[in-house]
Amino acid sequence: MQGVSLRRITKEADVNLASIHYHFGSKENLFRRVLERRIEPLNAERLELLGTVESGSAKGVLSLEAVLEAFLAPAVRLRYNRSGAGVLFSALMGQIFQNPDSEIRALAAQLFREVYLRFLSALGNALPGLTEEERRWRFHLMVGTAAFTLSAPGGLIGDGGSLADGGMFVDGNPLPDDPDEALSRLVSFLTAGMRSRGPSQGEGA
């Protein structure tokens, strides 16, 4: 709720300051509506893709790649495609996940709840060997990887302050220009991680 003022928003939108309270009631309500407007289509697309994966396969186990792709592809496409709003929205989501204000996180979490449960269940089908705790943990790791990668402000935007420019990723943008390439890299990295033998059973090459 901080970081941008209503005065800047209304100026950029070329509307009067008071109109926000007339139409939305409060800054918080405006924020909630912005979130819903972007997240709901994202959720719908994810569920539709997952449905296709589930109905396409026999009643047996699901393909892990396909499930992860159903989860990741809409987010990657959103990040790359929608005019320039996708970049901004992805950055916004990254900030929300890290926001110390628990009410803001709760609001976002609520909007993702149904999709989360559906994919967690699908992951159970795709990875039948895992305990539920391990499955949740790995899903969390997967979400974190995708969220950080897609939302890092310095990723796509070379604005001089990215990790790329400032020192961490010295030689440029870690996100590929091509969304399909970004997606397939994410999927291959994450399927390997999701299938890893786990911490307790020993590890090796």
Place this chain on the structure above:
Amino acid sequence: MQGVSLRRITKEADVNLASIHYHFGSKENLFRRVLERRIEPLNAERLELLGTVESGSAKGVLSLEAVLEAFLAPAVRLRYNRSGAGVLFSALMGQIFQNPDSEIRALAAQLFREVYLRFLSALGNALPGLTEEERRWRFHLMVGTAAFTLSAPGGLIGDGGSLADGGMFVDGNPLPDDPDEALSRLVSFLTAGMRSRGPSQGEGA
């Protein structure tokens, strides 16, 4: 630089408001010093562990697990151990990575620059088959996974607004209570991802 006021800081620290400007000059300078105080020991510990890994192995390839552990262990320990400051600092770092203010990100990136380069080079030894671009990309994914996991405000702190409580991770805290368990899970997930066959060469079980 926003999210907490100097008035709240000075009240919590039980000092006078003006003393910050006397000792630090500005809010921004105080912020920089706070970052340095935490990051510099973290950097030193990471480099020391990496040095041990490098000198311990023959001149051949490094163990990927060992390199990742040298990178991750200090951050995990920081998150879990240091009184309660580790949780707060980890949350702060998560916010910094996602901050739209490029100067703040540049400041943090600069503090991590040397460590980044050393580990990127070490990863080249541990994973000799990768192109440099692919190596950078996977390192980015690794940092993202660790940063998101360790810093998510709702992870360790059950404050009612975490993903866990609000809907995403419905049944509780995704971070284990035991730092060693968190570390070994991170390492096994990430080594598998780092070693994945990659997007172009095809994929499968």
Place this chain on the structure above:
DNA sequence: GACTGATTGAAACGTTCGTATGATTCAAGC
């Protein structure tokens, strides 16, 4: 015990914030 330089104190500065108010503009119905 007065002097000095460093530190801390209370108070105020000018801005900016979200919100509220009441007049004004505008399109639609008759």
Place this chain on the structure above:
DNA sequence: GCTTGAATCATACGAACGTTTCAATCAGTC
């Protein structure tokens, strides 16, 4: 063409912000 309800406008309010100011306090030194 007047009425009516929705929408927009300029403006103001009180609170909170980072910063500044300058007097009060403190620890050493002679």
